[in-house]
Amino acid sequence: MKGLVNAIAPAALIVTLLAVWEAACRLLAVPVFLLPAPSEIAVAAVENAPLLIDAAANTLFMAILAFVLAAGLAFTVALLISTHPLAERAVQPLAVSLQVTPIMAIAPLAVIWAGLDHPDRAVVALAAIVAFFPIFSGALTGLKSADPDLERLFDLYGAGPLDRLFRLRLPSAVPFLLEGLKVAAGLALIGAVVAEFVARSGLSKGLAWRLMEASNRLETAKTFAALFVLVLMGVGLNALMRAAERATLRWWRGR
Amino acid sequence: MSQALAELDNVEVDYPRGPALGPFSLTIQSGEIVGLVGPSGCGKSTAMRLLAGLEAPTRGVVRRVTAKGDTAVVFQAPTLMPWASARANVALPLELDRVRRDDARARADELLDRVKLAGAERAKPAQLSGGMAMRVSLARALVTDPKLLLLDEPFAALDEITRRALGEDVHTLWAASKPAIVFVTHNVEEACYMAGRVVVMTPGPGRLAGETPVEGLLPRPPGFRTSEAFRHACERVSADLAAGMQAASA
Numbered sequence: 434m435k436g437l438v439n440a441i442a443p444a445a446l447i448v449t450l451l452a453v454w455e456a457a458c459r460l461l462a463v464p465v466f467l468l469p470a471p472s473e474i475a476v477a478a479v480e481n482a483p484l485l486i487d488a489a490a491n492t493l494f495m496a497i498l499a500f501v502l503a504a505g506l507a508f509t510v511a512l513l514i515s516t517h518p519l520a521e522r523a524v525q526p527l528a529v530s531l532q533v534t535p536i537m538a539i540a541p542l543a544v545i546w547a548g549l550d551h552p553d554r555a556v557v558a559l560a561a562i563v564a565f566f567p568i569f570s571g572a573l574t575g576l577k578s579a580d581p582d583l584e585r586l587f588d589l590y591g592a593g594p595l596d597r598l599f600r601l602r603l604p605s606a607v608p609f610l611l612e613g614l615k616v617a618a619g620l621a622l623i624g625a626v627v628a629e630f631v632a633r634s635g636l637s638k639g640l641a642w643r644l645m646e647a648s649n650r651l652e653t654a655k656t657f658a659a660l661f662v663l664v665l666m667g668v669g670l671n672a673l674m675r676a677a678e679r680a681t682l683r684w685w686r687g688r
Numbered sequence: 689m690s691q692a693l694a695e696l697d698n699v700e701v702d703y704p705r706g707p708a709l710g711p712f713s714l715t716i717q718s719g720e721i722v723g724l725v726g727p728s729g730c731g732k733s734t735a736m737r738l739l740a741g742l743e744a745p746t747r748g749v750v751r752r753v754t755a756k757g758d759t760a761v762v763f764q765a766p767t768l769m770p771w772a773s774a775r776a777n778v779a780l781p782l783e784l785d786r787v788r789r790d791d792a793r794a795r796a797d798e799l800l801d802r803v804k805l806a807g808a809e810r811a812k813p814a815q816l817s818g819g820m821a822m823r824v825s826l827a828r829a830l831v832t833d834p835k836l837l838l839l840d841e842p843f844a845a846l847d848e849i850t851r852r853a854l855g856e857d858v859h860t861l862w863a864a865s866k867p868a869i870v871f872v873t874h875n876v877e878e879a880c881y882m883a884g885r886v887v888v889m890t891p892g893p894g895r896l897a898g899e900t901p902v903e904g905l906l907p908r909p910p911g912f913r914t915s916e917a918f919r920h921a922c923e924r925v926s927a928d929l930a931a932g933m934q935a936a937s938a
Contacts, residue, residue, distance in 0.1 A: 582767040585742050590784040590832075591756050600780070604771045685771045687812025 469654035477654035478661060485643060489662045492625050492639040495553060496670075499560030500621040504614060507565045511572035515602070516594075521573070532566040536624060540631035552632035556625055556639065563624030564617040571613020575606025607685050615674040622667055640666075692753070693718050693836050693868050694739050699748030700893070701734050707893040709734045711748065714887060714896075718835060721862065721869040721906060723883030725876060725925060727933070731894035732872045736761070736838045739870060754836050757785060760829035760867075764841040766821035768813040768828075774800060775809040778828045785832070799827035802864075803857065819850040823857070830861060837867045843878070855882055859907030876929065880921040881908060888925055890932035897935070898928030 451471045457463070458470035465473060478485065510528075514520040536559055547555035579601050587597050629641030640663050647655035693716050700710035709731030716722060716739065724732050737743040738750050740761050752759070760781070768777045775796045782792035797809055803823040813821050822842060829837055839858070843851040855878070862869060871882045879886045880902050888897040903917035912918055 580767060582763045582765065583769065585737075585740075585763075586761065586767060586780075587784070588742055589740055589759065589761060590781045592784045596784055600784075601769070604769065607771065686814045687770075687773075688814050 466651045466653050469657060473654045474657040474661065477652070478658035481655055481658060485640070485659055485662050488638060488640045488643045488659070489666055492629065492641070492663075493622070493666060493670075495556050495629075495639060496560055496618075496622040496625040499557045499625060500564050500618055502557065503561040503564035503617060503621065504568050506561070507568035507613075507617075508572050508610070511569050511576060515573055515576040528566065528569055531562060536563055536627055537631060540628060543628070544632050552629075555632055556628040559628035559631070560621045560624030563627075564621035567616040567620065568610070568613040571609045571611075571616075572606060575609030575613075576602050578609060579605040604685075608682060611678045611681055615671075615678055618670050618674045619667060622670055626663065691718050692716065692751070694754065694759075695749075695751040696735060696738055696745075697749040697751065699735075699738055699745035699750060701731065701738070701743070702746045709738075709892070709894050710745075712889070712895055714739075716836065716868050716870060718868050719866040720885060721871060721883045723879030723886040723902075724870055724872045724889065725874060725879045725886055725929065726889030726894055726897070727891050727929075728874060729892045730889045731892055732874075732889060733840055735889075735894070736840050736870065736872055739836070740838055754834075757781065757832040758835045759838065760832060760834040760836070761838045761840065762822075762825050762829045762842045764844050766813065766818075766825040768821060768824055770813050773810050773812055774805060774816065774824045774827075777813070777824055778831050780828060781832050795831060796827070799831050800824070802830075802861065803827045818846055819854060822846065822854060826854075826858070826861070830865075830867075833865060834867050837862075837869045839869060839871045841872050841874070844873075851878070856907065858882065863907055876922050876925045877913075880918055880925060881913065886921065886925050888928035888932060891936040895932075897932030898924070900924040900928065 455470045455472060458468060458473075463470075469477070510524065514524045539562070540555070540559055543555040543558050544552060547558060583601060583605075584597075587601055592600070625639065626641045629639040630645065640659055644656055644659045644663075647653075647659060695716070696712060696714045698711045698713055700712070701708045712731070712735065714722075714724075714735065724735065726732050734743065738745055739752070740759050741750070741752060742761075744750070768774075769780070772780075775793055778796035778799050779789075779792040782795060783789060787795075797806075800806060800809055803826055805820060805823050805827070808816065808820065808824075811820075813824070816824065825842070843854055846854065858869070858871075859882070869883075871879065873879050873882075880900075884902055884906055886900045886902060888899070889895065890897045900921055902921040904912055904915065
């Protein structure tokens with residue numbers, strides 16, 4: 434019974450908020466360009482479905498590409514610098530600088546370097562930069578998280594660096610790496626949308642462009658519809674990453 | 689004829705926070721079980737790491753005649769790889785020594801059987817109880833057939849019933865191949881039951897406070913805990929501990 438209530442509670446809250454919103458818009462006769470009612474947003478979503486789905490697929494593709502690039506690069510860098518404390522000390526300030534620099538500040542440079550005709554490249558690069566740090570940080574922490582007594586045991590049995598890496602440090606890093614990947618997946622999507630905004634090019638064909646286009650034309654219902662698709666995509670991606678994390682950890686721990 | 693397997697000769701260990709051990713001397717003969725008793729922080733674990741070759745002394749000499757694989761350690765926690773099965777955990781020392789995977793795993797199964805864990809080969813550490821996990825750790829230590837087995841407070845986190853059962857198991861396993869065992873504990877009764885000789889250390893930096901031979905057979909016969917020899921050994925070790933504490937505070 435408690436489980437059922439827990440499952441229903443979020444849906445009930447959303448339905449209640451939508452009902453209040455719908456009622457308020459109708460009773461107060463709020464102009465549609467200012468705040469459309471949920472029913473009007475639904476209509477706009479259905480009418481523009483092919484366009485929005487196409488744009489969402491494009492943004493999602495960019496985010497996934499950025500995520501894969503960031504994962505490969507961050508993991509490789511973490512692996513390389515985990516081998517020597519000096520390398521870590523050298524790279525850490527650069528990595529932190531990358532983390533604290535607002536993506537909006539470097540986006541114009543990325544757009545110029547990618548070439549104005551290729552905003553998609555800039556979008557992927559910027560989203561990858563945003564997704565890089567959580568994976569790098571998770572991988573580096575994980576690679577150094579092995580149980581010190583297990584490290585001593587490997588010393589005792591004369592383990593070489595490769596045995597130590599593959600039999601101890603990489604498996605020890607798995608939970609940290611999964612956490613980093615989960616956070617990075619969401620950030621890659623946000624990064625891709627922000628980068629599309631900054632690129633301000635119809636060539637990017639992403640969801641952000643559709644958002645800007647609709648808001649510039651005061652098609653507020655369509656703007657909300659695009660926003661709704663974006664939220665849905667983020668929530669779906671997060672759920673997918675959580676499920677993958679749970680399944681991997683279940684295998685890792687054996688329960 | 690027993691021979692010295694390992695020797696700490698006037699060793700001292702200093703850490704950045706201050707001296708941790710010594711000067712302290714200890715000789716381990718092959719086939720004997722030595723109990724190492726002392727208050728927390730007296731340097732028992734440091735002495736173990738010196739004997740295992742995992743740490744070097746700041747001053748003094750460590751002599752070890754054992755080769756790679758001849759020394760095994762069981763830590764206070766089971767220290768298993770959580771992602772690996774009991775079998776893979778036990779086979780680890782052999783696989784690190786480039787023994788063929790199939791042979792290593794067959795030998796691991798044999799050891800798991802000896803520590804009464806037949807059937808749990810595929811279980812991962814999270815699926816085992818504390819006592820079972822410690823048995824896996826013990827099996828891993830014995831898989832290379834070591835000459836020197838270092839047990840660093842191995843039963844500290846277990847309940848009394850499991851402690852006693854594991855103590856009997858350690859004696860049975862010892863009787864099969866007679867490795868020298870150094871058994872670190874801060875429990876006087878446990879030390880006198882497990883060991884043929886109990887060495888007492890003073891509070892840190894640990895020095896020798898006394899040494900007591902424990903009469904009686906190993907493994908212990910039934911009723912040993914109520915015997916005169918056991919009571920006498922416990923009294924002497926307790927007296928050494930008290931004297932050590934007094935000397936340290938003087």
